[in-house]
Amino acid sequence: MTSGAESGEPEGLFDAPGRETGRAAPPAAPAPGGGGPKPLAVRMRPRALDEVVGQAHLLGPGTPIRQLVDRDVPMSLVLWGPPGTGKTTLATVVSQVTSRRFVEVSAVSDGVKRVRAEIDLARRELGMTGRQTVLFVDEVHRFNKAQQDALLPAVENRWVSFIGATTENPFFSVISPLLSRSLLLTLEPLGDDDLREVVHRALTDERGLDGTATLDPAAEDHLIRLAGGDARRALTYLEAASLVVDDGGVIDAAVLERAVDRAAVRYDREGDQHYDVISAFVKSIRGSDADAALHYLARMIEAGEDPRFIARRLIVHASEDVGMADPTALQTAVAAAQAVEFVGLPEARINLAQAVIHLSLAPKSNAVIVAVDEALGDVRKGLVGPVPGHLRDAHYKGAAKIGHGEGYKYAHNHPGGVVKQQYAPDPVDGREYYRPTRHGAESRFTEVLARIRSVLRDR
Template sequence: MNDANTRPLAERLRPTSLDEFLGQNKILGESSMLRQSIEADTVPSMIFWGPPGCGKTSLANVIHLNTQKRFVALSAVESGVKDVKAVLAEAKTYQNLGKGTILFIDEIHRFNKSQQDALLKAVEDGTVTLIGATTENPGFEVNSALLSRCQLILFGPLSTEDLSHLAKLALKEHPRGMQLSDVEISDETLLKLVSQADGDARFLLNQVEWIAKNLNGKKVIDAKLLDAIQYKKPLRYDKSNEEHYNLISALHKSVRGSDPDAAVYWLHRMIQGGEDPRFIIRRLMRMAMEDIGLADPNALLLATAARQAFDFMGVPEGLIGLDEVAIYLALAPKSNSVELAGMKADAVIKKTGTLPVPRAFRNSVTKVGEQLGYGNGYMYDHDSPGAYSAQEHLPKELVGTEIYSPTEYGREKKLAERLAELKAIKASKVSDK
């Protein structure tokens, strides 16, 4: 093993050409436009979006080593508006001399609005070709004006095959790697090492380097050795941006799709990622109302009880209640009739405005109200057969409007039957008049 180079293994193994670049075949295939642009040195302004360790910075490095243009790199963590304006001023000078500039900004999502705005004109007039790299959804983190001036390049996590190949290169074959040609690693151990990396090449190379430097003369990397020195990579998750919304969406759709296995899986992905269980409980309560509703009113009661149980018991015991609710909701009959009724009521009100309350339903709590006839004509339902008077309660302009339409699912079927019975009584009373 050559220790002369003290740079981390992940840095030493950065590709220097497209032929060395590993993975991302969808965007860098032989006939891809991006590959052709890099080879022709005509890359446009771009935003690289993908998870950590998927090759965004490495591809920028390949462009750097293969372009005739000036290449300037900034880190959004360390740079401010002053730094950006200084680079743009230099780039303008070089542009006037006929030489272009590529500006690479790593973690561009960390730039605030004013910092991103400082780039707009320079990108638009070609003073710089911008390449920004981000792990966050550009739709949330990059100004729409700047995003519209760039091509969005989507990177995916590296595949198991790509990472397995990279690990073998790093351990044995690559001239800038660990060069441990006499050390053996079984396919099973290699797969475990790769699986822990979760698509992240940088994490994998850090693991390989750590293991290689702690072999202490051993010639075999086995599962026992891996367990002794390996640390667990945290799950990719953020509690406010892309993964937060992706995972809660997957949980909600799994419940709506009556899939209890997927519901519990996505719920625990969020828990292990560090999500606040109370946020999940709030969403489970929403699912109980939005997707189950009157098909099983107990769903909301159970979700509310789970919230109370969690507040009382905390972690970890209280989390069992979340699993119980997720499974119950997934298997419950589904109805969105309550949500649709609310939406229809909103639409009717938006269309017809604030129609007056019929006088029969107004309270005559003042002398003026009595003089105006408030309450006249009201029929007290408990004095009618079946405690149902069949009177019209809507404004006269909306008589006959149907807002709630029950489904035939679960317990709501009984409500549908009850509603049909009431409508029949009302129809018979109208025909008798």
């Protein structure tokens, strides 16, 4: 790959293309090295920080990126976030607004030889002209340890301002010496309002569609759902749909479906569809129908439901509907929720599906939720009573004088670790909240609990 400075092409992908007369949206200049027009997502990339949509927590006054731009000081950054959240955008804007030389290296297609060559060129440029270089490494997590090591001298000596972009957790995918020499900035998925602003700008801006197509509200809602917080995906789908309609035409839901081959799922995340689908999802798991549960899972994912919401429901129902019949169900649900945080969609769909299948096929018991709700019911009725004297705290000075701890039997000193003794306060002594079923692993707790209660109550 030839750098912009060497090829004579505009440095980076954010340089505004030449403007054309007429109403039609100006096709972007050919990509460097030949090739066709630039995609809409590339044409619409911001040219200044004030044009960047979203990531307000990174772009406010006094933030590191503002310091990097306003003070023009060398700084190394690692940008961590999902695809389409603006990592490449921020790197290129930084290079342009500070008039630095911008070099982009892809960890997917470039190796150490390319990295070292760019670093050598940056050193010469810095020595001869004083001009600094922004070395942007996309997908830096794909470099192995040796390849990342090659970046260290340039970062250490500030021959370049290194900016690495990664969709993976950098604490696992970026070597510690490189991470410790860089400032880690975390980007968040764009919200719906942010995506709408991106789409509206692309529809009207002369660098974009320049009014050659309009988007009806239903199609816009579907597009936002499909984008899933990814601005690049939103613009890619919009561009595909604009090619299907005539000049000045309207992009409706049918056009969008045809263009991106994704059916519009009727699903309002704040309306009845949200509650109906999640209700059917939970009841399918409770009813052990894994196939139906997977359908509703797919329906929610496709409609853009927050995967963290789905994961939270799985955690709840691992205890509510499976409980002690399969104690590992809760572990699986929690692991799926962690996978959603660590991995994100689309890959985390697999982890969610595994949890859904596990919970659906597991033996069922609602004994846990019945037990805790009955205990809460008694407390709310006022059945509390004082803590028995022998169970009260006896560690402080003077406790013995008032009888605290007197007569307490230390369970470990008795056979089986269980001894006859009253633990509950008088108003609920003898209450049996937990009634295990004979389902799955819970069946063994039925016998264990019966033996324990017989000893505690000397029955």
